[in-house]
Every structure is written in C-alpha cells, then in structure tokens.
Amino acid sequence: MNAYSRDIRPEAPNNVLAEQALLAAILVNNDAFHRVADFLKTDHFYEPLHRKIFEVTSDMIRSGKAVNPVLIRSFLPVDAMVGDMTVPEYLARLAAEAVTIVNVVDYGRAIYDMAIRRAYITIGENMIGTAYNAPADMPAIQIGRDAEASIAEVFAEAPDDDSDSADDIVDSMMEAFSSQRTRPSVPLPLPQLRDIIGGDMEAGMLLGMLSGSGEGKTSMALQIADHALSNGHPVMILSFDQSKEQILDQIISQRTGIENTRIRARTMMEKEMEQYLNALISVRGMPLRIKKCNGSYDTAGHLVSYVKRSLMPLCRKTGKPGLVIVDHARKVCPRDPRAHEGRIAADINGVFKHFADENGLVWLNLMQRSASGAKRRNPRPIDSDIFGGEQGREDYDAVFYLYRAWKYWQNQISTADDARDEERINARFHREKWTEEQAELGVLKWRFGSPNQKFRVRFEAEFTRYVSMRDEAAPAFEGFM
Missing domain, CATH: 1.10.860.10 (DNAb Helicase; Chain A)
Structure with a gap:
C-alpha cells in the first residue's frame, strides 16, 4: 500500500x-x-x-x-x-x-x-x-497490526524536530555533566566487545553484527541478551530462524554449562535436569520477550509494532533501556521486494534506527555475510559483506563482525586445486596461528573510534558460548597474506 x-x-x-x-x-x-x-x-x-x-x-x-x-x-x-x-x-x-x-x-x-x-x-x-x-482466516488483531505497521512506516520517514534551541541543548548537557550523569546504556558481556565499539551499547544505537553461517552469531547475540537480562534490562528477540524453545534452551546451556545437544535430546543426568529446571524457573521472572517472525509478511513496521506493544511497557516499568535483537535482518520482509538490496537494507535500517532513537533503546541486527565474501583468499569480513553494502551500512552506529577462520580454512583445503595450492592455503592460515576454537571480533564501522581494532575470543562449542582470552597468551602474527 x-x-x-x-x-x-x-x-x-x-x-x-x-x-x-x-x-x-x-x-x-x-x-x-x-x-x-x-x-x-x-x-x-x-x-x-x-x-x-x-x-x-x-x-x-x-x-x-x-x-x-x-x-x-x-x-x-x-x-x-x-x-x-x-x-x-x-x-x-x-x-x-x-x-x-x-x-x-x-x-x-x-x-x-x-x-x-x-x-x-x-x-x-x-x-x-x-x-x-476480511477473509475468514484473517484474525481481527492482524487488521490492527497491519494498520499500526503502516503508521509506523509513515513515522519512520518523519523529518527531525529542530524546535530545540542551542540554549536548551547546552543547558541539558551542562546539567548532565555537573551531575556526572552518564548516557543510558545496555552492558556487554565480553571486554573485547566493549573495546571494539568503545564501551557498552548506548540507548538510541542501531548496531549490526556480521558473521557467516555456522560461525555462532546467534550464540553471541544470546550471550549479549542474557547479560542484559541479568542486569535488569528488558530484551526482545525477534527470530526468523530458531523457535522460542530453542532460544531458551541455548541461553540455559550457556548459563548452566550443560551441553546444548544433551539439553535438546533430554539426555541429562538427574542433577543436570534439576539444574536445567531451576534455570528455566529463574528465566520466568525476567523481562524477556521472544517473537517468532515470518519473512513472508513481517516488515520492519511489523517488527516495530511488536516491540512497541511487548517491550516498551517493560522498559517503562523497569526504567531501563531495552535491547532488541533481530535474527536476522536479511529475512525482514521488504516493502518493495523488487528494489535493489541496498535500498531494501536502507529502508529497514532507517525504520529501526528511528525507533531506537525515539524510544531510547538499543537495536541489534544480526546479518549473515554475503556468500561471495567467503570465497576470497582472505575471507575475513569487509564492508561489502554487510547486508545492503554501503547503503545498508549508513544508518548503523557500529557494525562489528564475528569471524572463525578455522571454518574457512577447512573449506579452502577441501576445494584446493592441488597439493601446492593446499600448501599455500595452510601457510596463510598458519601465519595467524589459528586454532579451531578461536574466533575474532572486529569492527567495520564505528562513529567514535578506530575501525581497525580486532581481538580474539574462544568458542566453547558444547555450550555454544564465547569466553574472553584476556588471561591467555595472545598469538603474535604478521599481516594476512
């Protein structure tokens, strides 16, 4: 329409x-x-x-x-x-x-x-x-949701209100400075994450996390979500992939240290089962909302309406900025499917950024990197791997990536042309001293800091969680060939 x-x-x-x-x-x-x-x-x-x-x-x-x-x-x-x-x-x-x-x-x-x-x-x-x-199979509430989403799209295009004078802005800044009041933010679970984006996630930010399939971006996002919840911040997860039950099981695996595969198969020992059930009970009282979304019809406007209806009352109740996680942004239904991918991404991100800014919350988009990027000789993520390319990048306050080189190393070895090619591939990855459990966190866009920082973390596959390597000896390596 x-x-x-x-x-x-x-x-x-x-x-x-x-x-x-x-x-x-x-x-x-x-x-x-x-x-x-x-x-x-x-x-x-x-x-x-x-x-x-x-x-x-x-x-x-x-x-x-x-x-x-x-x-x-x-x-x-x-x-x-x-x-x-x-x-x-x-x-x-x-x-x-x-x-x-x-x-x-x-x-x-x-x-x-x-x-x-x-x-x-x-x-x-x-x-x-x-x-x-309306057809008989359309629930009445869907009519209201569609209208609400349409109104949200109109609001997302509204011009900025420039009625505030410089006097008002300076007075507000001076008041905040004299009272040593910091900007509202949502804390991050790993020091490496805080380092690459220059601190915790400030209210009003639109953030992007880029990673390839199977590298653990959902695992990292759920760690971020659980850490926010543990600090009293409301969280809403808008998932186009996992079910609500799968998301909760993964969070509890990360919390308890019970292997996620055994949780899902229900092959836990008696003591672990008790631990699992206690963890489930502890989640009940947390300000968490999980919405299973459908890429066939859930537009950016729909997602905003879900957040407005479900998360914003929790933010008002707790008095803390909320966190919204979209897993993942490429699956959001575009208003015009025939548009260029850059235009689609820009439209979606514009709606999310405007809503985050207007409502004082943090919005985190997970993005699956482009397939072409994985085929490069050096497959470390770069700007062009972002959903929508340069246009899609514009509205983000920060875009960081999660990169597990071992996966690409093995993929390149499996398609090597000959023994000499395999030797060259091994030499490239050996130079950076990669091991199977290591991952790299880096930043592709950051408004207020260096875009060149990157740090290593360790992936605990059995619990689908990342841990800091700050206490471990960091590998010394030269630039990637």
Missing part, C-alpha cells in the same frame, strides 16, 4: 500554494532544494504536475546539473494545460513570482504535513475496508 495515495476523497488535505512557492524557489535558486531534500519526497506533493516537476528537478540537481524552467521543460508533458497556460508558460509564471528561499523549509513542512494527513486517511479507509471484507 502506498500511504500517500491520492485515491481518496477529492477534498483531501492539500496545500497547492505551498507546493507552488517551494517549486518556484527551487527553479530560481537550486540551493533551495537541499534545504528540504532530507525529508521531502515526490509522493508528498498533491498536484500531479508538481509531483513530476519535483521528481525531475530532484534527479537533475542530485546528478549535479543546473535546473531552471528552460532546462526542465523537455522532461515534462508538453500537451498538458494548467488552466489556460501550457506547462512552459506555467513554469515561467512560477519562476517570475518566486519569493525568497528563506521560508523554503516552512513550505516543505507544510507540504509534508498535508501528505501525512492524506496518509492517515488512506490507512484508515483501508483498515475500514479490510474490516468489512
């Missing part, structure tokens, strides 16, 4: 005069476009011709070209009439009556406000129509 659809009542909210004033300002001073480009889109215009003019001017200015009535006329419908004027005449009239660009942002916000009102009408009328004609 297009929330900005004009297929609504003819008296739908609009401000055509603001649209004319804004387009006129852009036609005479192209810098005016940049003042509204971060929040105003083509679909926000009510008048179809204005929509087309803004689309053409946007494309030209973004590509570095100048824009004026003469240069854009050939990209507009030549036979259309605006009252008794042709389109070229209308463009000339707009430019002739252009006023100062000082009020351009106000014009843009007026246009945006009318578009939001029309969006609400569209969502409401669609909700009413669905309620009347």
